[in-house]
Ligand SMILES: [Zn+2]
C-alpha cells in the first residue's frame with residue numbers, strides 16, 4: 624500500500640481496494656486489545672491528484688466496527704463512513720519567517736501537509752489514521768442507554784435494581800414531581 628509518486632501521472636490516479644483490518648498494524652492492535660473489532664474489511668476508494676508540487680489525496684473509507692457501549696458495555700455495531708482529504712508534499716514550502724511572530728518553524732502538520740517518505744505515499748498509514756480518528760470516544764448502543772447501576776452493576780436497560788438512589792437520581796425524581804402551574 625505504498626505508492627511511488629513517480630507512478631502518478633498528471634491526470635491523477637484512482638484506486639479502490641478492500642483490505643481486512645488485520646493488514647493495518649494500529650487497527651490490528653486495537654482488535655487484539657478488544658477495544659474495537661472489525662467484523663468487515665475496510666473498503667477504500669480514493670483519488671490522487673498532483674497539484675503544484677503537492678499530491679492531493681481525497682477519498683472515502685467505509686467499514687463497520689464493533690465497540691463496547693460506553694455506558695452499558697454491550698457490544699455495539701457502528702457503521703463508519705469516512706470522507707478524507709490529505710495533502711502530501713516532497714518538502715515544506717518556504718515560509719516568510721516574519722509571518723510568524725515567534726520566529727519558530729512551522730511544522731508540516733500545522734500546514735496540513737504530510738511529508739513524503741522517500742517519494743512514497745504510505746496509504747496504509749493514512750487509512751489507519753483516518754479510521755482511528757473516526758472511532759467515537761463515547762459510543763452508545765442506543766442514544767438513551769441507561770447504563771449500568773454504579774452500585775450493583777445491573778444493566779438498567781433491562782432491569783430496575785433495588786439500590787438506594789444516588790444524589791443525582793434523587794434530584795431527578797424531585798424534578799419529575801415538580802409541576803408547572805399555568
Ligand atoms: Zn448501552
Ligand SMILES: [Zn+2]
Nearest residue numbers: 772775784786
Ligand atoms: Zn443497583
